[in-house]
Amino acid sequence: MSALTANAYRELGANPFRPWPARITSITELTAKEKLFEVRLIDERAREAFDFTAGQFIELSIFGVGEAPISISSAPSKQGFIELCIREVGTVTSAIHRMRCGDVVGIRGPFGRGFPFDEMTGQDILVVAGGLGIAPLKSLINHIHDERHLFGNVTILLGAQTPSDILFRQEFDMWKHRQDFNLIMTVDQPDDGWDGEVGRVTRLFDSLEIDPQNTYGVICGPPVMYPFVVEEMRKKELHVDRIYVSLERRMKCGIGMCGHCAVGHQYVCIEGPVFSYWEAINLQEAI
Numbered sequence: 001m002s003a004l005t006a007n008a009y010r011e012l013g014a015n016p017f018r019p020w021p022a023r024i025t026s027i028t029e030l031t032a033k034e035k036l037f038e039v040r041l042i043d044e045r046a047r048e049a050f051d052f053t054a055g056q057f058i059e060l061s062i063f064g065v066g067e068a069p070i071s072i073s074s075a076p077s078k079q080g081f082i083e084l085c086i087r088e089v090g091t092v093t094s095a096i097h098r099m100r101c102g103d104v105v106g107i108r109g110p111f112g113r114g115f116p117f118d119e120m121t122g123q124d125i126l127v128v129a130g131g132l133g134i135a136p137l138k139s140l141i142n143h144i145h146d147e148r149h150l151f152g153n154v155t156i157l158l159g160a161q162t163p164s165d166i167l168f169r170q171e172f173d174m175w176k177h178r179q180d181f182n183l184i185m186t187v188d189q190p191d192d193g194w195d196g197e198v199g200r201v202t203r204l205f206d207s208l209e210i211d212p213q214n215t216y217g218v219i220c221g222p223p224v225m226y227p228f229v230v231e232e233m234r235k236k237e238l239h240v241d242r243i244y245v246s247l248e249r250r251m252k253c254g255i256g257m258c259g260h261c262a263v264g265h266q267y268v269c270i271e272g273p274v275f276s277y278w279e280a281i282n283l284q285e286a287i
Helices: 004-011 044-049 091-097 131-146 169-176 201-207 223-235 277-281
Strands: 020-029 034-041 057-062 066-071 082-087 104-111 124-130 154-160 182-187 215-220 243-246 274-276
Touching: 034 044, 034 104, 057 082, 057 091, 066 082, 066 091, 066 104, 066 131, 082 091, 082 131, 124 131, 124 201, 124 223, 131 154, 131 169, 131 215, 131 243, 154 201, 169 182, 182 201, 201 223, 215 223, 223 243, 243 277, 274 277
Parallel strands: 124 154, 124 215, 154 182, 215 243
Antiparallel strands: 020 034, 020 104, 034 082, 057 066, 057 104, 243 274
16 A cells, blocks of 8 residues: 555544545646646645655545546645546546536545656656556656656657647647657647657657667557557567556555456556556456
8 A cells, every 4th residue: 555545544543445535726628538637635634644656546536426546647746736637438537527626526545556766767768658648657757857867868759649639738848848858749640730740659669769778668558559569669679577557457446455456366456557567468468
């Protein structure tokens, strides 16, 4: 368990199945389907105890409606609030899309295992995102941004279906103009105003040069893209234990009790959602 779900729940005498109330402080419409919600835990003790790593998730409760797992999009270095990028796809997510600033939701977590930030320090980083997969990776990228002196080259490859589907355009504009970030974007279906690359994200590897002995690869996106992106990373001689993937599999309770997220012999809510690719290929039906 994370710091809040173990130590803090015990110290506060709280039930790990009971969500902490949090107030929506900001709502930003990103696309026709996604919104970015900033929430702030109301209980000061819970807010101070909330500590997470990039790649972890929370369970979001809409009272009277239900609960859903949502990746954390804000960087761990930004304390006091939590950012959640939410696509409207079901009952819970549709309910929060109808909410306004000032409304109260419930938060349980953080849960799971995030990206090995400390292990990655001193190394080059290659981030590959597809579609909504940029949501948890935004947390990692901004954490790297805040600790930029600890890393070597940082390359971000982003694929989307259309230009209007690209999330976090303001952040991308910032990353694109930084000389210490190499950002390349591609879309499957360009519009008249698109001046970037066209095609699958895997084609961006053709002109990419990396140092495989000093590089970590990170992938998040639709499951169908994983084998193809890993294949390109392997062509660049990245070892499977230096490639990390984020897998989300029907997380429910967050603490390994309900069994909904079982993959092989492991629970994604505890052992994941971040796995090395070596771990993932040894889990039945993980990839």
